[in-house]
Amino acid sequence: MTSARTAIRRLATAQTLTSAGDGAVLAVSAVHFTTRVGLPAGIVALGLSLGAATSLTTTVPFGTLLDRIGARRALAAATVAAVAGLLLFAVAHTVPLYIAACALFACGQSALAAGRQAVVATVVAPEGRVRARALLHTAVNIGIGAGSGIGALVLAAGTNAVTVFVVDAGLFVFATALYLHAGPDAPTERQTGWPALRDRCYVTLTLLAAITQLTMPILSVTLPLWIVMRSSAPQWTSAVVLLANTVLVVLLQLPISRQVRDARTARRSLAVGGIFLIAACSVFGSLGASTHPVVLALVGALLLTVAETTASAGAWHLAFSLAPEGHQGQYQALFATSTALARITGPIVLVPLVLTFGFLGWTLAGLGMLAAAAALAAMAVPRRKSRRKPQRKADCPVIA
Numbered sequence: 001m002t003s004a005r006t007a008i009r010r011l012a013t014a015q016t017l018t019s020a021g022d023g024a025v026l027a028v029s030a031v032h033f034t035t036r037v038g039l040p041a042g043i044v045a046l047g048l049s050l051g052a053a054t055s056l057t058t059t060v061p062f063g064t065l066l067d068r069i070g071a072r073r074a075l076a077a078a079t080v081a082a083v084a085g086l087l088l089f090a091v092a093h094t095v096p097l098y099i100a101a102c103a104l105f106a107c108g109q110s111a112l113a114a115g116r117q118a119v120v121a122t123v124v125a126p127e128g129r130v131r132a133r134a135l136l137h138t139a140v141n142i143g144i145g146a147g148s149g150i151g152a153l154v155l156a157a158g159t160n161a162v163t164v165f166v167v168d169a170g171l172f173v174f175a176t177a178l179y180l181h182a183g184p185d186a187p188t189e190r191q192t193g194w195p196a197l198r199d200r201c202y203v204t205l206t207l208l209a210a211i212t213q214l215t216m217p218i219l220s221v222t223l224p225l226w227i228v229m230r231s232s233a234p235q236w237t238s239a240v241v242l243l244a245n246t247v248l249v250v251l252l253q254l255p256i257s258r259q260v261r262d263a264r265t266a267r268r269s270l271a272v273g274g275i276f277l278i279a280a281c282s283v284f285g286s287l288g289a290s291t292h293p294v295v296l297a298l299v300g301a302l303l304l305t306v307a308e309t310t311a312s313a314g315a316w317h318l319a320f321s322l323a324p325e326g327h328q329g330q331y332q333a334l335f336a337t338s339t340a341l342a343r344i345t346g347p348i349v350l351v352p353l354v355l356t357f358g359f360l361g362w363t364l365a366g367l368g369m370l371a372a373a374a375a376l377a378a379m380a381v382p383r384r385k386s387r388r389k390p391q392r393k394a395d396c397p398v399i400a
Contacts, residue, residue: 004123007181008132011116014175015139018082021168022109023147028154029089032161037093044098051102052340055110059340060196062111063333066118067326074329075115075179079172082108086169090162110340114333115179121320121328127261129320130313134257137312138250145246195327196334202322205379206334209315210341211372212273214365215308217346219245223284223297226354233293240294241301248305256306257313266317267380273311274373280304281366285359311373318379 033039066074085105092098120132154164196202224238231237260269280303283296290296323331354361 004125004128004132007119007123008135010178010181011119012135012139014178015116015136016143017171018112018168018175019140019143020147020150021143021164021171023144023149024151024154024164025086025089025147025168026144027148027151028161028164031155033092033098036161037098039095039098043095047095047099047102048106049344050099051106052344054103055106056337056340056344058107059110059114059333059337060194060330062107063114063118063196063330064194066115066329066333071115071119071122071329072180075112075119076176078108078111078115079176079179080108081105082112083169083172084108086165086172090165090169106340110336111333113339114329114336117319117332117336118329121323121332126320130257130260130266130316131254133316133320134253134313138253141246141249141253145243145250194330196323196330199331201379202331202334205315205318205322205376206338207341208372208376209319209335210338210345212277212311212315212369212376213338213342214346214350214369215277215304216339216342217350218281218284218304218365219301221347222350222354225351226284227287227293227297229355230358231287231290231293233287233297237294237297241297244298244301245305245308248302249309252305252309253313256309257316260313260317263317263321263380266314267377268314269310269317270314270373270377270380273307273309273314274370274377276303276307276310277369277373278363278366280307281362281369282359285354285362288358307369311376314373314380315376318376322379 030041030044033044034041062074062078065077081104085101085103085108088097088101088104092101116136117133120129120136124132151164154161219238219242223241227233227238228235256269260266280300283300283303287293287296287300319332319335320328323335350365353365357364
């Protein structure tokens, strides 16, 4: 039987390879479909949004499938969906094909994220799960950072982006071999229905985690627009901030996550994360009045990265601890939707908020994320451990 350490090493290797491909795809896809294929920019953006929305509806059913057929086969099935999406990207020259490719790729990616977290919950002892999850998150950042650089080189060289799509599909196929040897062969318990969706505590956890993950749309959408429209910083500042965040996450995520071992340390990590979230938003809100906006933006990036790494570590502990054993697939799939929720709602809420109200808007955004982190911390009150069953949905229990 595969040891926990070997399984996580294989997952991390697969995660790094596929993330590198994803980073390259993200770097070239918008340019490819607008300039080479000739799709309107609005359609390109709409396809990405529809893909993310579609993944929300398929992730939890995938988690149920994972619990029923086992992690290995479920991860392989998710990889097939992602590969199909990438190959469809390579031949998509019409709007319907492009949107279908976005949906397949997003669903495959979301399912893979849920499956990897379920494998962690299944093969790793409770005290080591947050650290294992942090290792996978670090692999994501390493891969995307490397892939983004490769994508930039592809654009600079004028190489056809179809090559990137095909190579990424190949990386996913290789990753499938690693997934097939990284998890339990069979489910530990069969289940029926949707216990995770009926668990109001876990649904609340997922929604609150989505709010704390608004750091992602802040870095990718909100801050770049704020820099261009409301500050004197050069346009490349947002790219430098994103690079700094990627490097800092790689350096900080594992050391910070090692400190989260139980409910007490998870609560502390979430509290620290909330404080740094409001601090980062205040710094970003001050860019417009600063005479050194680039320096201030980098300070904000440091604060936001500390917030991101500490809050995520605490939330991961809750996600594992509040999910009943034997049903981790569906529960971790539900928690995985928090990322898509943040990416979909973040730009819609944050961009008009900060561009309309300026510093006050940034402050309100920070307070909202601080409140979400505080609410998550309140869910991690140490108390005598009790057995939870997925059928219980009336109260939100505290955890040990």
